[in-house]
Amino acid sequence: MAETTDIKLATRLNKINLNLLLVFHTLYRKRSLTLTAESLCLSQPAVSHSLKKLRLLMGDPLFIKGVDGMQPTPLARRMDSAVAKGLFYFDQAVHSNSEFSPATSKREFRVSLADYVSQQLQPKLIQHCLEHAPGLCFNLLSTRIASAEGAQQVLQAHDIDLAVVQLETLPLTSHHEYLFDDAIGCVGDAILHGESSHIPLETFLDTPQVALSHREDSPSLINERLQKLGLERRIVAKTSYINPLQEILASTNLLCVVTESAARVICRNNTLKFYSLPLDVPAFKVCLCWDERKDHDSGIHWLRKLVRELIAPAPSSGS
Template sequence: MELKDIDLNLLVVFNQLLAERKVSKVAENLGLGQPAVSNALARLRKLFDDELFTRTASGMQPTPFAEQLAESVGYALGMIHGAVNARNTFDPRTSKRSFTVGMTDIGEIYFLPPLMQRIEEVAPSVTISTVRNTATNLKDAMESGQVDLAVGLLPQLKAGFFQRRLFEQNYVCMFRKGHRLDQKKIRLQDFFGADHVAIVSAGTGHGQVDEILDNHSPQRQVKLKVPHFVAVGHILQSTDLVATVPERLAERMAAPFELRYLAHPVKLPKIAINMFWHAKFHKDPANQWLRSLVFDLHADASPGAKG
């Protein structure tokens, strides 16, 4: 196959299908009718002699060959886009750009208040949306530019991505003021003698901590399980339950919910929180601005970016 045989617009449709998995959404994004997208897919199938995408209950799923093409096509389109827009600049004072950032509910609690305060000061017309890092298509969404940055513990973002360390943090034990654990130091037997709320945050790095605590002898007495951290402050405020949470989340929740937190009596691994972006947007002025803003607000030190 020669490059002269390939219509670049077909590859744009292919890249969008990888990200969206729905013909209707791709049509909306590209300003096309659904028949035009379907026709483009038919031409792609003929060109590559492969089905490329199959219809399922959860959307258009790529074939193994499509997944093989995905990174190369996405990277090539990004390079072309970067080249033809090389003269673009970004002025935060006048921009109406909308950014999308991948983060957990912890990230929303910790990162968003200072970030939005700073954006109000320096970029009043810029808007932010968040999506969950646990989304199965996060990698594709970042490759296509639908998600600009992701923040958290994301070992799945490797080839094709840059990352920069923001900080490391410990886990702490948190409870309401006046709780019987509200002493200078928590003894191991007192921790395991208390009733616990466990946050079962599937697809995040916090699962390793739950595994350590669940395999400990003695085991903690879990009275409540919830799928996210956002309700923990309300729960702890009005019960005798205790929770194991990241320290920076505890910092944000302590005062509003009249809570206390102390060093954890169990030896738990530290969490490394990084900022990730796709290599296609490494030199994009708008992406660079947002990365700098997040880093300046939240980084403990100044480690360099790495791919």
């Protein structure tokens, strides 16, 4: 039975080589014969010839020229996912066991970091690699991953090698690695809110706030806790950007709920202070997550180890 299956598979695929699939995969993304040829270092006639062969093999035009470039047919759209996965797994099978040498590698890693994590980790990462891995390049992104359940879809859709994320609960998959707990509190100007380590509930509810969230939806964790108590806070602005908060919060009575790691960035060289909340809010779990398809990638293993060594957990609130 297995031999019969192998014969049938060979008969179906013997006219399709890897180069044809690469042309299909690239053309699907570039939507241009010229750009496809440039990307694959081929001539445009060679790409056109490959497309002609694919059309004959599939009995379908696959791509039709339109005002926005070469548009895929319904069959091409159905093929794309399978072809992309096949090429990816083939590449992994060929290269997964190759030894990664940071000192000589010219690889580019795509790494997703939350805004405040990037400010802490990025200088250390670049400095380390200038000294020990000078040929590497890091493409540092700010892709939002709000839950462990949706992490793989985001990682694969954006071709991300590794991400540092904050999650409400520890993931149950083997493609995440816990780093540390990041306590949730709020930042305000100590000149106005005092030197105490916490904010009273009445002050917290009455003081206007800027809501910081790196999620696609509105900040919900604190709001859910308040709603259960029949309470509500005053939100005057919502933002996903941490950098302007120093200027926004300094010399005003505004508060902003943040993690302790984010507060380390916001409270530098100013009068801002991190306060504990008057609510029982569990800490975020800061984790590494990576593309499950790259489990055997020695480069990813090296990068995970390096990030673990370089990233600093939030200081305890008593420090």
